[in-house]
Amino acid sequence: MDVPLSAVKKQDILSRYKLPAKVLFCKRCTMSNQRPRIQFDEAGICSACRYAEYKRKADWNEREKELVDLCDRYRKSDGSYDVLVPCSGGKDGGYVAHQLKFKYRMNPLTVTWSPNIYTEIGWTNLRNFIDSGFDNILGTPNGLVNRILMRLAFVYQGDPFQPFIYGVTNFPLRIAVQHGISLLMYGENGEVEYGGDMKNVDRPTRDITDHSQHYFSDMPPEVWLERGLTEKDLYPYLPPDPQKIHDNKTEIHFMGYYKFWDPQENFYYCIDNTNFSPNPERNEGTYSKYASIDDQLDGFHYWMGWIKFGIGRATSDSAHEIRDGKIDRDEGIGLVKRFDGEFPKKYFKQFLDHTSIDETYFWDVVESWRSDHIWRKSGNDWVLKHPIWTENEGS
Ligand SMILES: [Zn+2]
Numbered sequence: 001m002d003v004p005l006s007a008v009k010k011q012d013i014l015s016r017y018k019l020p021a022k023v024l025f026c027k028r029c030t031m032s033n034q035r036p037r038i039q040f041d042e043a044g045i046c047s048a049c050r051y052a053e054y055k056r057k058a059d060w061n062e063r064e065k066e067l068v069d070l071c072d073r074y075r076k077s078d079g080s081y082d083v084l085v086p087c088s089g090g091k092d093g094g095y096v097a098h099q100l101k102f103k104y105r106m107n108p109l110t111v112t113w114s115p116n117i118y119t120e121i122g123w124t125n126l127r128n129f130i131d132s133g134f135d136n137i138l139g140t141p142n143g144l145v146n147r148i149l150m151r152l153a154f155v156y157q158g159d160p161f162q163p164f165i166y167g168v169t170n171f172p173l174r175i176a177v178q179h180g181i182s183l184l185m186y187g188e189n190g191e192v193e194y195g196g197d198m199k200n201v202d203r204p205t206r207d208i209t210d211h212s213q214h215y216f217s218d219m220p221p222e223v224w225l226e227r228g229l230t231e232k233d234l235y236p237y238l239p240p241d242p243q244k245i246h247d248n249k250t251e252i253h254f255m256g257y258y259k260f261w262d263p264q265e266n267f268y269y270c271i272d273n274t275n276f277s278p279n280p281e282r283n284e285g286t287y288s289k290y291a292s293i294d295d296q297l298d299g300f301h302y303w304m305g306w307i308k309f310g311i312g313r314a315t316s317d318s319a320h321e322i323r324d325g326k327i328d329r330d331e332g333i334g335l336v337k338r339f340d341g342e343f344p345k346k347y348f349k350q351f352l353d354h355t356s357i358d359e360t361y362f363w364d365v366v367e368s369w370r371s372d373h374i375w376r377k378s379g380n381d382w383v384l385k386h387p388i389w390t391e392n393e394g395s
Pocket of ligand 1: 026027028029030031045046047048049050
């Protein structure tokens with residue numbers, strides 16, 4: 001089984017992601033206006049920074065009461081699962097599951113969608129998490145199909161991680177329906193925490209109908225039927241029947257609405273409670289050691305964000321750490337300058353093997369996603385037209 005690739009075509013990033021043509025940086029953090037769906041206000045502050053401000057003023061005692069009420073409404077007395085927590089074994093899902101089980105006395109089923117290729121630390125963390133007191137279902141898709149999908153997503157979406165995002169989004173829903181669990185509890189709402197669609201700022205839930213736009217860039221799994229994959233191939237990536245989701249009274253809630261969300265605090269919490277370990281070395285492209293460390297190949301997801309939007313992994317990490325008050329903006333800019341865009345060379349060979357593409361084709365695909373409004377050529381090198389560290393030099 002294989003799926004032929006067509007010739008690589010130059011992509012129009014601006015219109016595809018509806019991006020502003022002029023690059024601007026938030027005055028408070030390191031994020032630019034090139035992040036899809038982020039909004040900047042008249043003062044030049046991004047929606048994620050505005051949310052961080054709002055978060056500090058929320059009444060967290062009141063929110064916790066809402067969480068207690070929610071748990072009371074969904075708690076079951078027959079020993080069956082009353083809440084489903086999607087969790088990789090990392091710090092965020094680990095915090096949510098541990099709090100729900102041991103502080104709020106719920107009976108969670110944790111559900112993991114397998115990384116493309118587990119790192120040793122990722123696998124150890126999942127096992128340690130399970131051993132700290134949780135039932136877990138690990139969903140692992142057909143490796144052959146996954147590899148083809150990854151390759152297609154890399155070529156046609158400029159993001160080899162899209163199949164993983166399908167699984168992470170849809171597999172927990174399917175398990176919830178199968179087990180008759182109505183409540184799903186996620187960690188933070190990425191759209192409001194990191195900049196995106198702000199319609200859910202004051203709501204604990206998300207609409208399943210937004211999944212395609214917010215998580216799949218309007219390319220849901222079904223689009224790959226046109227490229228030769230079958231419904232059987234795509235089944236694990238697809239959501240369950242909408243009628244079943246409805247009949248199950250399925251609701252998706254975010255812990256970040258009920259409890260003050262701080263990834264670094266989650267990290268310390270999981271070291272103490274779920275035997276979580278950080279990466280022994282920093283992740284390529286950034287300075288952090290504790291976020292997104294389960295998959296050998298996820299560096300290519302972040303790195304393609306750098307090519308498409310000029311937003312690398314250090315930009316994302318530093319932006320939220322500035323908002324969380326861990327570092328200041330100047331430190332953030334220094335970290336972006338130092339680490340953003342570092343190529344994920346450690347697992348490059350694994351990436352090429354896994355997606356069955358050669359190096360020449362790899363670079364052709366990368367170039368097809370490089371946008372003129374972000375990049376210019378300087379000698380033989382591509383450089384950013386508007387790096388954050390030159391923002392005050394005028395242009
Ligand atoms: Zn900002």
